[in-house]
Amino acid sequence: MKSLAILGRREFLKDAVTIGSGLVLSVAIPPAIRPSLADSAAFHAFAPNAFIRIDPEGMVTLMMPMAEMGQGVHTALAMLLAEELEVSLEQVKLEQAPSDDSLYANPILHVQSTGASTSIRAFWTPLRQAGAVARRLLLTAAASRWGVAPDSCLAKRGVVIHISSSRQLRYGELVHAAAVLPVPPLESVPLKHPSQFTLVGTSARRLDTPDKVVGRAQFGIDMKLPQMAIAAVAISPAFGGRLKSLNEEAALAVRGVRQMVRLVNAVAAVADDTWAAKKALAAAAIEWDDGPNGQVSSEQIIRQLEEASAHPGAVARHDGDPERAMMSAVRVVEAVYQLPFLAHAAMEPMNCTVHMHKDSCDIWVGTQVPTLTQVQVAELTGLPKSAVRVHNQYLGGGFGRRLEPDGNLLAARIAQHVDGPVKVIWSREEDIQHDMYRPCYLDRISAALDARGIPVAWKHRLCGSSVYSRYHPNLIKNGVDPDAVAGAAQPPYDLPNIHVEFVRVEPPGIPTSLWRGVGPTHNTFVVESFIDELAHTVKRDPVEYRKSLLIHNPRALGVLMLAAKKADWGRTLPERWGRGVALQFAYGSFAAQVVEAQVGVDGRVRVHRIVCAIDCGMVVNPDTIAAQMEGGALFGLTAALYGEITLKKGRVMESNFNDYRPMRMNEAPIVETHIVQSSEPPGGVGEVATATVSPAVANAVFAATGKRIRRLPIKALDLSR
Amino acid sequence: MNLTINVNSTAHDIDVEADMPLLWVLRDVLGMTGTKFGCGAALCGACTVHLDGIAIRSCVMPVGNIADRAITTIEAIGSTPQGRAVQRAWLELEVVQCGYCQSGQIMAAAALLAKRPLPDDQDIDAAMSGNVCRCGTYQRIRSAIHHAAGLGRR
Numbered sequence: 001m002k003s004l005a006i007l008g009r010r011e012f013l014k015d016a017v018t019i020g021s022g023l024v025l026s027v028a029i030p031p032a033i034r035p036s037l038a039d040s041a042a043f044h045a046f047a048p049n050a051f052i053r054i055d056p057e058g059m060v061t062l063m064m065p066m067a068e069m070g071q072g073v074h075t076a077l078a079m080l081l082a083e084e085l086e087v088s089l090e091q092v093k094l095e096q097a098p099s100d101d102s103l104y105a106n107p108i109l110h111v112q113s114t115g116a117s118t119s120i121r122a123f124w125t126p127l128r129q130a131g132a133v134a135r136r137l138l139l140t141a142a143a144s145r146w147g148v149a150p151d152s153c154l155a156k157r158g159v160v161i162h163i164s165s166s167r168q169l170r171y172g173e174l175v176h177a178a179a180v181l182p183v184p185p186l187e188s189v190p191l192k193h194p195s196q197f198t199l200v201g202t203s204a205r206r207l208d209t210p211d212k213v214v215g216r217a218q219f220g221i222d223m224k225l226p227q228m229a230i231a232a233v234a235i236s237p238a239f240g241g242r243l244k245s246l247n248e249e250a251a252l253a254v255r256g257v258r259q260m261v262r263l264v265n266a267v268a269a270v271a272d273d274t275w276a277a278k279k280a281l282a283a284a285a286i287e288w289d290d291g292p293n294g295q296v297s298s299e300q301i302i303r304q305l306e307e308a309s310a311h312p313g314a315v316a317r318h319d320g321d322p323e324r325a326m327m328s329a330v331r332v333v334e335a336v337y338q339l340p341f342l343a344h345a346a347m348e349p350m351n352c353t354v355h356m357h358k359d360s361c362d363i364w365v366g367t368q369v370p371t372l373t374q375v376q377v378a379e380l381t382g383l384p385k386s387a388v389r390v391h392n393q394y395l396g397g398g399f400g401r402r403l404e405p406d407g408n409l410l411a412a413r414i415a416q417h418v419d420g421p422v423k424v425i426w427s428r429e430e431d432i433q434h435d436m437y438r439p440c441y442l443d444r445i446s447a448a449l450d451a452r453g454i455p456v457a458w459k460h461r462l463c464g465s466s467v468y469s470r471y472h473p474n475l476i477k478n479g480v481d482p483d484a485v486a487g488a489a490q491p492p493y494d495l496p497n498i499h500v501e502f503v504r505v506e507p508p509g510i511p512t513s514l515w516r517g518v519g520p521t522h523n524t525f526v527v528e529s530f531i532d533e534l535a536h537t538v539k540r541d542p543v544e545y546r547k548s549l550l551i552h553n554p555r556a557l558g559v560l561m562l563a564a565k566k567a568d569w570g571r572t573l574p575e576r577w578g579r580g581v582a583l584q585f586a587y588g589s590f591a592a593q594v595v596e597a598q599v600g601v602d603g604r605v606r607v608h609r610i611v612c613a614i615d616c617g618m619v620v621n622p623d624t625i626a627a628q629m630e631g632g633a634l635f636g637l638t639a640a641l642y643g644e645i646t647l648k649k650g651r652v653m654e655s656n657f658n659d660y661r662p663m664r665m666n667e668a669p670i671v672e673t674h675i676v677q678s679s680e681p682p683g684g685v686g687e688v689a690t691a692t693v694s695p696a697v698a699n700a701v702f703a704a705t706g707k708r709i710r711r712l713p714i715k716a717l718d719l720s721r
Numbered sequence: 722m723n724l725t726i727n728v729n730s731t732a733h734d735i736d737v738e739a740d741m742p743l744l745w746v747l748r749d750v751l752g753m754t755g756t757k758f759g760c761g762a763a764l765c766g767a768c769t770v771h772l773d774g775i776a777i778r779s780c781v782m783p784v785g786n787i788a789d790r791a792i793t794t795i796e797a798i799g800s801t802p803q804g805r806a807v808q809r810a811w812l813e814l815e816v817v818q819c820g821y822c823q824s825g826q827i828m829a830a831a832a833l834l835a836k837r838p839l840p841d842d843q844d845i846d847a848a849m850s851g852n853v854c855r856c857g858t859y860q861r862i863r864s865a866i867h868h869a870a871g872l873g874r875r
Contacts, residue, residue, distance in 0.1 A: 070819030070856045205815065212820030213808045215755020215795035219821060222754035230749060255738060273749035274758075275741040347759050347767060347821040347855050396757070396821030397855050428760040623815055627861075631818055634857030657764040657853060666846035668859035 051097070052081065052134050058158050058172030060087055063097040065104035065123070067114040067368050068208055069398035070631070071686045072624035075206045077123055079620055083200045084131030084192060086155040087171070094207065099370035099390040112371040115403045115514065117587035117684025120620055124682050125191075132189045134178075141177035142169045194618055194679060203623035208394070220366035220393040223353040225421040229258055231268040231414055232277035233424055235434045238290035238650035239509035243267060251284035260284065261417045268414045274425055293509030293650040298440075301507045301647065302338070305442035309336075309463045313503035314479030317489040320497035322448075325457035329448030333537050337445065337526045338711040341507075341645035342438035342515055343652075343660055348396020349431040352411035355421035360387040362421075365408055366395035373405040377412045399635065400514035403471075404436050432660050433652040437645055438515030439465035440507070443526045453538030454548070458495045460488055462523070463503040465512040479504070486519030487691065491527050492556040492585045493549035509650065516635055520586040520691035525640075525712065528582040528695030533708065542581050542699065543569055555615050556583060558676055559592040563613035566674050567594035576600070576721075578703025582696035588683030589616040590676075593633070593692040596669075597700035603720035605641060607669040607697060615676035616683040625685050626673040632689030633671045638663040640694035644713050726787055728753070729797035739785025744768045746784045747794060755795040755824050759853065766852030769825035769832075770794050776832035776848075795824035802873065803834040810869035818856035826852050830866050839870050 051063035062081050068074040078092045097104045097112070104112045108122040135155050142160035143150040146167060153162050158171045194201075211217040236242060246267055248260050254269075256276030261268040269280035326332060353364040361383055367373055370390040378385045395402055411424040426434070441464035448457035466481035475482055480502055489500045506512075515521065535545035543564045550557040560583050564570075569579060576599050583592045596609040612629040619625060642661040646653045654660040671689075698709035705719055723736050728751065735750055747753045747770070756779060759767030763778040770779045771793040798804030807830045810816075817823050826849070833840055833848035840848070845866050854862070 068819075070817075072818070203815075205812075206817070208820065209812055209815065209817045212817045212823055213811045213827060214799060215753075215824045217820055218754075219757075221758065222748075224752055224754070273737075273741070273745055275738070275745040275749070345855060347757070347765070347819065347853065349758065395819060397819045399855070425758070428762070428764075627815065627818060627858075630860060631857035634859065635855065656762055657760050658762070662765075662853045662855060663857075663859075664850045664853065665859045665862065666850040668857070670860055671857075 051103075052085065052130055054134070054171055054175050056172045056175055058091065058170050060085065060092045061095050062092055063104070064094045065097045065106070065112060066119045067366065067392055067395055067398070069114070069366070069368065069395035069402070071628060072206055072621065073114065073119045074208055075204065076120060076620045076624060077127055078207060079199050079204055080123060080127040081131040083197055084128045085135050087158045089199065089204055089207065091158050096392045099374045101371045111369070113403065114368045114398070115400065116518065117686045117688070120682045121588055121684060128191050129186050129189070132191055133183060133186065136184055136189050137178040137181050138171050138174045140181055141174045145169065145177065200620050201618075202621070204621055206624070217394050219348055219396045220353070220364060221348055221351040221396065221425060223364045223393070223423055225353070225355065228353070228421040228423055229270045229272070229418060230274050230277055231261070231270045231422050231424045232274065232281050233266055233268045233410065233414070233426060233430060234281050234286055235266045235430060236288045236291070237433065238288065238294045239296070239511065240293045241265060241291040241650070242289045244287040244289045246284040246286045248284065251280040254280040254283055259418070261414050263413055266410065268424065270414070270418055270422060278427070290650055296508050296510070296650045297648050298646045301440060301510070302442070304507070305440070305463050305505055308503050308505040309442050309444050309461060311503060313461060313463070313501035315499070315501050316480045316485040317498060317500040319495075322457040322459055322497040322499045325497040326448045326459070329456060330451050331449045331537070332446060333449065333534055334444070334446040335530055335533060335710060337443045337529065339441045339522055339525065340643065340712060341440045341510070342639050342643045343432050343435040343645050343654070344399045344401035344515060345432060345657070345660055345662065346395075346397030346399055346401050349428055350401070350407040350426040351424060352408045353421060353423040354411045354415035356381070356412070356415045356418070359383065360389070361412070362389050362391065363408060363412070364391045364393060366393040366402065367405065367408060368395070368398050368402040369405055373408045376405050376409050380409060380412055381416070399516040400518070401435065403514050406436065428657070429655045432654055432656065436511040436513035438521065439467065439512040441522050445526060445530050447530070447534055449534065449538060453534070453540060455495060455534060457497040458499070460500045460526070461503060462488055462501070463505050464522070465506050466504045467512050467514055469504065471514070483514075483519040485523065487523030487584065487586050488519075488527060490585070492553050492583055492590075493531070493546070494552055510647065516632070517687040517690035520584060520687070521636065521694065524582065524584045524586070524691040525694040525698070528584070528692070529698050529709065532580070532695070532699045532702065536702070546581070546583055555590045555680070556585060559583070559590045559613040559615050562674055562676065563592035563594050563611050566613065566672065567596065567609070567611035569594060576704050578700045578705070580696045580699025580701070580703055582692045582699065584688070584692050586691060587685070587687055588681070589614060589685060589688050591615070591688045591692050593689065593696045595693065595696040595700040597697055597704060599701055599704045599719050601721045603718055605697070605701060605714055605719065606667070607637060607700075610637070610669050610671045610693065610696070611674070612671065612689055613674045613676065614685065614688060615678050615680070616685050616688070617678050617680035618682050619675060620682065622675055625675055628685045629673040629689045630671040632687060633693045634663055634668060636690035636693035637669070637697060640697050640712055641714050644716070722785070724784060726784065726792060727789060728792045729794060730791070735784075737784060740783045743770065743779040743782045743784050743787065743792070747779065753794055753796055757821055757824055759822065759825070764853070765822070766829060767822050767825040769828040769852065771798070771828060771832055774832065774835055776829050795828060798828060798831050801831060801835070803869070804831040806869040806872040807831045807834065807865070809872060810865040814861050814865040814868055816858050816861040816865050818858055822852060822854045826854065826862055830862070830869065833866065834870060834873060838873055840866060
């Protein structure tokens with residue numbers, strides 16, 4: 001398929017192209033999708049991106065632009081294509097698309113990036129159009145062979161049928177004829193009305209599962225190449241530190257070690273196997289110069305945030321006259337919230353396999369950003385971008401960690417010193433101590449209430465790192481990071497006088513990045529905890545209070561009332577049990593959640609049940625949505641209860657699953673998902689429940705104990721009787 | 722040192738240090754990558770295999786301690802009745818998300834069912850809480866174990 005990737009856009013626009021014996025239909029896709037509401041990722045233009053290859057056997061190959069990290073996107077995107085192409089899912093084979101932004105960019109993110117819950121929104125129209133155009137060409141080819149009008153034929157399950165004569169031709173029999181037909185303009189090929197869908201909207205079986213239950217699925221870490229070396233890596237424990245010394249002789253004495261690679265801030269032991277590489281690192285007795293951040297601590301970073309929060313920030317939203325409304329208020333409520341650094345801790349530790357050749361480079365890795373990897377390795381090596389080939393594999397969890405190419409770049413630096421392919425594997429300790437962390441935040445929020453208890457003014461000052469200033473600098477407008485304020489600038493409620501501002505505070509040396517749920521994991525916690533505080537302040541029921549602020553937001557109201565009903569909101573619970581609710585609009589979806597929690601006399605929080613209601617517009621695969629709500633909720637709940645990365649002497653104190661604690665089977669609640677039937681455009685689902693669960697559980701803890709959680713993780717507060 | 726180990730009913734002659742964990746023997750020496758590395762410290766269960774039918778963490782099991790005990794991995798667990806039932810249940814209930822931990826989950830579940838053909842929720846908690854899943858598939862794993870137990874009775 002490399003030959004496809006190098007074809008220019010114009011060539012694609014002109015014709016369908018035959019390669020080998022198969023038909024290649026390529027489709028230039030117009031900018032058809034616009035996230036319906038204020039989403040942070042701005043929307044510019046489309047590049048042509050959807051490829052179908054149909055061979056003479058009738059097998060359809062979808063060049064898959066997105067990465068599969070558990071979210072089910074390979075199946076869902078194949079469903080979109082198969083629906084319009086009129087083939088069964090069994091007839092679709094997936095091939096990971098090569099790294100090429102000009103062909104396979106995510107139309108919302110503009111690079112070949114799988115993240116921000118965008119894949120379905122981004123490819124909802126292009127992949128259906130790709131399928132519809134292909135179907136039209138096959139149908140036209142069949143009609144012309146029979147000498148009948150195309151509209152007297154229909155396509156079904158990979159076969160074109162002439163309706164009146166019942167003559168049939170399989171797609172495979174039509175590929176040669178279809179290949180020479182001109183591609184019709186996209187607007188001339190109508191898409192199915194959703195009421196005609198037979199596959200989209202069903203809980204079709206996932207395509208990746210059969211290989212994953214027998215150990216056959218190939219993750220990045222599973223790469224095997226002839227003569228491949230395996231490298232273990234140690235990075236300076238203090239961020240920004242440098243290598244001082246190592247005992248290379250002792251390291252090389254370990255059996256199976258091939259060489260030691262010294263980098264400015266890291267050492268790699270290159271060996272025949274992982275065990276030898278690990279032993280060599282241990283034997284090397286590496287010493288580090290801690291560098292400028294060697295005294296950084298969590299306390300210092302929190303102090304820095306507190307100081308910064310005394311000053312105004314960049315204005316993310318200003319409506320009405322909140323200052324004046326504050327003055328006329330009956331009551332003002334204020335609170336300070338604080339959130340910790342979080343690691344991703346995907347089950348597959350960071351790894352990357354690189355083979356540096358003389359004038360090119362091959363990279364095998366499971367990544368959310370193949371083209372960003374390509375660009376950075378091209379810069380590092382001086383190779384042209386096209387000479388850097390990224391072969392994407394299954395990801396053993398992404399959660400935003402694999403939106404960063406840092407590990408791939410490190411592997412490339414190591415590979416520059418190695419003759420032949422080398423697989424670089426991080427230990428779990430390196431994975432946690434050299435993550436790029438969800439920033440810690442400090443928020444000051446206040447509201448003025450009128451005599452009825454309604455917030456007539458709302459002021460929210462967020463302080464923390466701006467990930468987009470590094471990651472998407474072109475999206476920073478007037479000092480406002482749209483991701484940092486996502487969920488805070490546009491709460492779902494009627495708030496006529498609102499002021500939201502962002503104070504950028506970068507923790508010294510600590511790398512920050514995107515984490516499942518991004519901005520809303522922070523802001524939904526603050527906004528939804530605070531709304532709950534307001535409801536309790538004026539002694540109103542949290543659901544009823546929210547309802548009264550949603551007069552102009554029917555979809556938000558819909559999910560709120562659905563979650564409340566399904567969760568038996570209002571039904572009495574035992575002592576020290578409580579229900580908490582949270583509501584959110586993010587990633588193009590409306591979601592509400594009710595958490596039922598029990599707080600033991602020892603202060604331990606046990607969540608029994610989580611009820612999710614989601615309105616994500618039109619649904620591609622309901623079971624995948626349920627799975628994402630289940631998984632997203634547990635990911636967020638784990639963080640809300642236990643998650644905290646702490647720093648001392650410039651280094652991360654946590655190191656493995658003993659002290660960066662994952663939720664386990666015996667602690668896991670039941671998660672129920674209720675999906676609103678909707679004809680609205682699709683929204684994202686991968687991160688929704690992660691963001692809503694932290695305020696919902698904090699509000700449940702309040703309902704159970706009367707203690708308000710203003711700092712995460714919840715374990716930090718003494719909740720014992 | 723030279724050792725012979727019995728993996729999935731096949732004898733393999735290997736020449737490795739006796740302290741090398743079985744995990745790396747499987748993955749790096751024998752090229753069997755279905756068994757996963759997650760933590761290296763018996764904290765997550767991704768590396769679970771069976772030794773004479775008992776679930777163990779291969780990341781902390783020195784290969785020199787194994788002797789002639791039978792090693793079974795995810796690649797062959799489908800040839801046992803419990804393994805087959807578990808894999809089928811995993812498919813029918815669509816348990817898997819990223820799938821990285823699932824080799825270990827399936828091995829742990831198959832060992833549980835071999836010992837307790839009809840486990841209750843407490844048995845499942847006891848047998849499965851050492852296996853971490855960051856995608857959050859626990860409730861489906863629980864349902865699938867009950868489902869697999871039912872398949873075994875039919």
